[in-house]
Amino acid sequence: MSILFSGRAVGATATQPNILQKLLRGIFTHLRQAITSLGELWRSPLWTLITVAVLGVSMTLPTTLHLLVKNIQQVSRSYDQSFEISLFLQNETTSTEIATLVTLLQGDPQVDKVRLIDKAAAMTEFKQQSGFGEALAFLDQNPLPDVLLVTPKVNQPAAAEALMQKLQKERHVELAKLDISWLERLAALMNLLQQAVYTIAILLLSAALLVIGNTIRLSIMDKKAEIEVMKLVGATDAFIQRPFLYTGIWLGVFGGFLAFVVVEVMLWWLRSAIATVTQLYQSDFVLNSLSMQEFGWLMLIAVSLGLIGSYIAVRSHIKAIEP
Structure with a gap:
C-alpha cells in the first residue's frame, strides 16, 4: 500500500516539471514572437510610420471631442445654482x-x-x-x-x-x-454633441481598423512563400498567425500613444490662451486633460483595434495559403 502511494507521489512530482516546462516554453515562444514582430516593424519603418500615423490621427479627433465635451460639462456644472x-x-x-x-x-x-x-x-x-x-x-x-x-x-x-x-x-x-428653459436647451445641445462624438469616433475607428487589416494583409502576402514552407514542416495556423497578431498589437500601442501625445501637446498650446481669457473674465476655469483612467481606455481601444484588425486579416488569408 505504501509502495503504491509512493509510486503515485513520485509520478505526480515527475509530471510537475513537464507542465512547468510547457508553461515556460509557451511564455518564451510568445515573448520571442512578440519581439520578432517588433523587429519586423523596425525593418519597414516607412509603412510602420504611415500606419501608426493613420491610427493616431484617427484616435486624436474623437479623443479631442471627448475632452471638449468633458470641459463643457465642467462649465455647465457651475450653473447648478440656476435651478x-x-x-x-x-x-x-x-x-x-x-x-x-x-x-x-x-x-x-x-x-x-x-x-x-x-x-x-x-x-x-x-x-x-x-x-x-x-x-x-x-x-x-x-x-x-x-x-x-x-x-x-x-x-x-x-x-x-x-x-x-x-x-x-x-x-x-x-x-x-x-x-430653466435655457438649461434644458443646454442639456439638449450637450446630448447632441455627445452623439456626434460617438458617431465620428465609430467612423474614424472603423477606418483605422480597415487600415490595420490591410497592412497585415500586405505583410502576409509578402511572406507567402515563408508561410508555405512553415506549413510544409508542420507549423499550425495558430503558430503562424501569432506574430501577425502581435504586429497589430504593437501598431495599436504606438498609435494610441501617438494620439495621447498629440492631444497633450494641443492642450499645452491652448492653456496659455485660455489662461489669458480666464484672467480677463476673472474665472477659475482650468482646462482638463486626460485622466489616468481615460488614458488607459485610450490605450485599450487602440490595442483592441490593432488586435481585431490583424485577427480579421490573418483568419481570412493564412488559411487560404496552402503549399
Missing part, C-alpha cells in the same frame, strides 16, 4: 411668518437650502444698480416683496418643476418662478 426657485411672498407677510416658512422649507427632504432676500435689501440693491435712486426715494412704501430662493436637492428640470408646483401652494406665497 433656484424664486418664491415671491405676499406683501402683508410678517417677519415671524417668513421665519416659520423658512423653517418649514428647510425641513422638506426635497429642498437643499433656502435663502431669504428681504424687501429692504432688494430695494437697496435695486437703487444701486438701476440708477433711479433719487426717483425711488419719493415712493411712500417699498413695492418689492420678500423673496425666498429655494435650491432643490435634485438638480434636474423635471424635479425642479415638480417642486415649484408644490411650493406654489404654500401659504403666504404669491408667485413661484423657475426659469
Whole structure:
C-alpha cells in the first residue's frame, strides 16, 4: 500500500516539471514572437510610420471631442445654482411668518437650502444698480416683496418643476418662478454633441481598423512563400498567425500613444490662451486633460483595434495559403 502511494507521489512530482516546462516554453515562444514582430516593424519603418500615423490621427479627433465635451460639462456644472426657485411672498407677510416658512422649507427632504432676500435689501440693491435712486426715494412704501430662493436637492428640470408646483401652494406665497428653459436647451445641445462624438469616433475607428487589416494583409502576402514552407514542416495556423497578431498589437500601442501625445501637446498650446481669457473674465476655469483612467481606455481601444484588425486579416488569408 505504501509502495503504491509512493509510486503515485513520485509520478505526480515527475509530471510537475513537464507542465512547468510547457508553461515556460509557451511564455518564451510568445515573448520571442512578440519581439520578432517588433523587429519586423523596425525593418519597414516607412509603412510602420504611415500606419501608426493613420491610427493616431484617427484616435486624436474623437479623443479631442471627448475632452471638449468633458470641459463643457465642467462649465455647465457651475450653473447648478440656476435651478433656484424664486418664491415671491405676499406683501402683508410678517417677519415671524417668513421665519416659520423658512423653517418649514428647510425641513422638506426635497429642498437643499433656502435663502431669504428681504424687501429692504432688494430695494437697496435695486437703487444701486438701476440708477433711479433719487426717483425711488419719493415712493411712500417699498413695492418689492420678500423673496425666498429655494435650491432643490435634485438638480434636474423635471424635479425642479415638480417642486415649484408644490411650493406654489404654500401659504403666504404669491408667485413661484423657475426659469430653466435655457438649461434644458443646454442639456439638449450637450446630448447632441455627445452623439456626434460617438458617431465620428465609430467612423474614424472603423477606418483605422480597415487600415490595420490591410497592412497585415500586405505583410502576409509578402511572406507567402515563408508561410508555405512553415506549413510544409508542420507549423499550425495558430503558430503562424501569432506574430501577425502581435504586429497589430504593437501598431495599436504606438498609435494610441501617438494620439495621447498629440492631444497633450494641443492642450499645452491652448492653456496659455485660455489662461489669458480666464484672467480677463476673472474665472477659475482650468482646462482638463486626460485622466489616468481615460488614458488607459485610450490605450485599450487602440490595442483592441490593432488586435481585431490583424485577427480579421490573418483568419481570412493564412488559411487560404496552402503549399
